[in-house]
Amino acid sequence: MKRILPLLCAAVLTLSLSGCGQPKECSAEFFAMDTVMRVSAYGNGAAEAVSGISSRVNELEALLSRTRADSEVSALNAAAGERVKTSGDLTALIAAAQEYSAAANGAFDITVAPVVSAWGFTTDTYQVPAQETLDTLLPLVDCQRVLVEQDPDSSDMDDFVTLGSGQSIDLGGIAKGYASDCAEYLLRANGVKSASVYLGGNVYVHGSKPDGTPWRVGVQDPADPNSFIGILSLADSYAITSGGYQRCFKEGGKTYHHIIDPATGYPADSGLVSVTVVAPANRAEEPVPGHGALCDAFSTALFVLGEEQAVTLWHSGTYDFELVLVTEDGRVLVTAGIADRFEQNEESAYRYEIIS
Amino acid sequence: MKSSPKLKWSLWDGLVILAVLALAAACGFRFFPSGAEDTELVAVITIDGQETDRIPLRSFPEEGRSYSHNGYTLRVQASAEPSEEGVSVTESDCPTQDCVHTGVISRSGQSIVCLPARIVIELQGGDGGTDLIIG
Numbered sequence: 001m002k003r004i005l006p007l008l009c010a011a012v013l014t015l016s017l018s019g020c021g022q023p024k025e026c027s028a029e030f031f032a033m034d035t036v037m038r039v040s041a042y043g044n045g046a047a048e049a050v051s052g053i054s055s056r057v058n059e060l061e062a063l064l065s066r067t068r069a070d071s072e073v074s075a076l077n078a079a080a081g082e083r084v085k086t087s088g089d090l091t092a093l094i095a096a097a098q099e100y101s102a103a104a105n106g107a108f109d110i111t112v113a114p115v116v117s118a119w120g121f122t123t124d125t126y127q128v129p130a131q132e133t134l135d136t137l138l139p140l141v142d143c144q145r146v147l148v149e150q151d152p153d154s155s156d157m158d159d160f161v162t163l164g165s166g167q168s169i170d171l172g173g174i175a176k177g178y179a180s181d182c183a184e185y186l187l188r189a190n191g192v193k194s195a196s197v198y199l200g201g202n203v204y205v206h207g208s209k210p211d212g213t214p215w216r217v218g219v220q221d222p223a224d225p226n227s228f229i230g231i232l233s234l235a236d237s238y239a240i241t242s243g244g245y246q247r248c249f250k251e252g253g254k255t256y257h258h259i260i261d262p263a264t265g266y267p268a269d270s271g272l273v274s275v276t277v278v279a280p281a282n283r284a285e286e287p288v289p290g291h292g293a294l295c296d297a298f299s300t301a302l303f304v305l306g307e308e309q310a311v312t313l314w315h316s317g318t319y320d321f322e323l324v325l326v327t328e329d330g331r332v333l334v335t336a337g338i339a340d341r342f343e344q345n346e347e348s349a350y351r352y353e354i355i356s
Numbered sequence: 357m358k359s360s361p362k363l364k365w366s367l368w369d370g371l372v373i374l375a376v377l378a379l380a381a382a383c384g385f386r387f388f389p390s391g392a393e394d395t396e397l398v399a400v401i402t403i404d405g406q407e408t409d410r411i412p413l414r415s416f417p418e419e420g421r422s423y424s425h426n427g428y429t430l431r432v433q434a435s436a437e438p439s440e441e442g443v444s445v446t447e448s449d450c451p452t453q454d455c456v457h458t459g460v461i462s463r464s465g466q467s468i469v470c471l472p473a474r475i476v477i478e479l480q481g482g483d484g485g486t487d488l489i490i491g
Contacts (some may be wrong), residue, residue, distance in 0.1 A: 219490055
């Protein structure tokens with residue numbers, strides 16, 4: 001008995017430890033919205049959440065893609081100014097886009113679509129459009145002319161959108177951000193405590209890592225893809241970067257990038273090389289456009305606006321976000337609210353400044 | 357008061373002690389595995405979301421590997437030189453050539469994506485120090 005008992009205790013102890021170790025991971029990688037997406041969730045509810053997010057993203061793509069002929073956006077664009085009944089998702093996203101556009105003095109505008117098409121960015125047949133073409137298209141760019149009739153209580157009433165004459169919209173600058181808002185909602189709804197969502201460079205990190213430490217999000221050096229300007233330590237946060245270097249082409253010895261300034265019809269030239277916008281999780285009760293959509297829209301808008309106006313918007317406190325800006329003259333600017341969570345790359349040649 | 361009986365060690369006692377120690381060691385290795393295998397950079401190739409290949413850079417074939425999907429073919433090559441360890445897509449017949457233009461990736465967490473082919477080459481392992489990369 002004196003031998004059997006300790007053996008039994010040891011066996012029971014071993015079995016009881018089998019519940020320890022890392023929480024179970026569930027991951028998926030899939031292609032949607034013209035990019036690669038990766039979702040990793042841990043612990044209870046992970047499988048349901050990952051499956052739900054994959055379905056939801058594909059559902060959103062079917063609604064929002066301008067390049068899919070059967071999408072809701074394509075139908076709206078083809079309606080030539082007629083009043084169109086629209087889904088809750090599309091209506092809410094257009095309304096959010098209008099709000100962010102107004103906040104950014106028009107530097108983000110979903111009606112810039114015809115201009116983006118003229119540059120060939122939607123068909124991957126890059127070209128520099130003639131000035132006459134841009135002169136014809138620029139007057140069409142004004143998202144405040146889009147009439148949104150949104151049912152305020154999300155009850156049984158229908159929503160409607162009416163584009164201005166000759167206008168068409170492209171939600172590419174906000175759709176992935178909205179998808180990440182939906183991902184947060186699904187993670188929370190399934191009781192997941194730790195997850196990372198990577199939607200083509202739009203990141204949402206849910207909770208902390210399974211080991212309790214913050215997620216380490218590297219911000220790529222625009223000048224060297226194998227280097228970082230720094231590493232953000234984040235939990236329950238959105239982080240999105242926009243930069244001209246992400247998509248560009250050369251013609252006639254000049255480089256043209258894909259972030260078009262709605263005011264000029266030309267790639268933005270504001271002195272910024274990249275803009276990273278960081279914002280906290282929504283913790284919303286409804287899957288509505290939130291900080292994901294905001295980070296997405298603002299990363300584009302602030303790239304167009306430049307350092308001074310970007311900092312002014314941040315200072316205003318109207319929206320809860322932080323910034324990491326890389327300037328053409330070699331500085332990395334970090335707003336005060338994120339400075340203690342940003343680890344500078346000591347080996348880089350950039351000059352780091354904290355904006356307070 | 358009765359004095360405690362004299363304890364006499366026997367072979368069976370020794371075997372029980374060894375068994376308990378062995379179980380403790382096994383638990384230790386199960387939950388605290390050696391980190392040595394995590395420091396090597398590994399190229400992970402996924403096609404349409406499914407992992408297809410997982411090759412340590414040091415074992416990557418010198419002539420490279422070809423992967424095809426969706427009607428497009430990519431050639432992936434690695435350099436395992438300690439000073440420039442990395443992987444790149446050296447050739448592709450896809451229309452956008454974004455995968456080729458990405459160049460060499462050398463840090464854990466970085467990836468090369470060919471959207472038309474739906475092929476992703478990601479580096480894992482090593483001591484990259486990041487969980488996700490944006491930019």
